[in-house]
Amino acid sequence: MSLIKVSAQSRTAAVAGAIAGTYRDHGRVEIQAIGAGAVNQAIKAVVIAKGYLAEEGKAIVLVPSVVEVDIDGEDRTAIRLSVEPARNAA
Amino acid sequence: MSLIKVSAQSRTAAVAGAIAGTYRDHGRVEIQAIGAGAVNQAIKAVVIAKGYLAEEGKAIVLVPSVVEVDIDGEDRTAIRLSVEPARNAA
Numbered sequence: 001m002s003l004i005k006v007s008a009q010s011r012t013a014a015v016a017g018a019i020a021g022t023y024r025d026h027g028r029v030e031i032q033a034i035g036a037g038a039v040n041q042a043i044k045a046v047v048i049a050k051g052y053l054a055e056e057g058k059a060i061v062l063v064p065s066v067v068e069v070d071i072d073g074e075d076r077t078a079i080r081l082s083v084e085p086a087r088n089a090a
Numbered sequence: 091m092s093l094i095k096v097s098a099q100s101r102t103a104a105v106a107g108a109i110a111g112t113y114r115d116h117g118r119v120e121i122q123a124i125g126a127g128a129v130n131q132a133i134k135a136v137v138i139a140k141g142y143l144a145e146e147g148k149a150i151v152l153v154p155s156v157v158e159v160d161i162d163g164e165d166r167t168a169i170r171l172s173v174e175p176a177r178n179a180a
Contacts, residue, residue, distance in 0.1 A: 040126035
C-alpha cells in the first residue's frame with residue numbers, strides 16, 4: 001500500500017498530483033497527516049485529485065481512520081485517509 | 091440533506107454523536123467546516139462516528155468537496171464532507 005505523508009507545508013497541487021498518480025497505478029492510496037494544518041492540506045489535495053480522476057471516469061471515496069505513529073520516539077496520533085474506488089452503482 | 095456545521099472549537103464527541111444520529115435517521119449526512127482547525131475536528135468526529143456506526147453493521151465512506159459560502163457578507167471556501175453508505179460488496 002502506497003502511503004503519502006502530508007504536512008501543513010505541503011503544496012496541495014503537488015500532493016493532489018501524487019494522489020492521482022498513485023491511485024492510477026495502484027487503484028488505491030493512503031494519505032497520512034499529523035495536525036490540523038496537515039489534515040486540511042490533505043483534504044484539499046484529495047478534492048483536487050478527485051476532480052482529476054473524475055475526468056477519467058474514476059470516482060473515489062475516502063475512508064478515514066486514526067493511527068498511532070512514532071515520530072522521533074514520540075507517540076503521535078495521525079489521521080489516515082484511505083482513497084478507494086466508489087462502488088456506487090450508477 | 092442535513093448539514094452539520096463544525097468549528098475549530100466543536101467537541102469531537104458531540105459532533106460524532108450528531109453525525110451518527112443524523113446518519114441513522116437519513117442514511118447520509120453532510121458536514122461543513124471552514125479553516126484547518128474545523129476540518130481537523132470534522133475528520134476526527136467522522137472517525138468516531140464511523141466506529142459507532144460500524145458497531146451497528148453500517149459502513150460509511152466520505153466524499154469531500156469544496157463549496158463557496160457567504161459568511162457575514164464575505165466569501166469563504168468551505169470543505170464539505172458527505173458521509174455516505176459504503177457500497178463495497180463484502
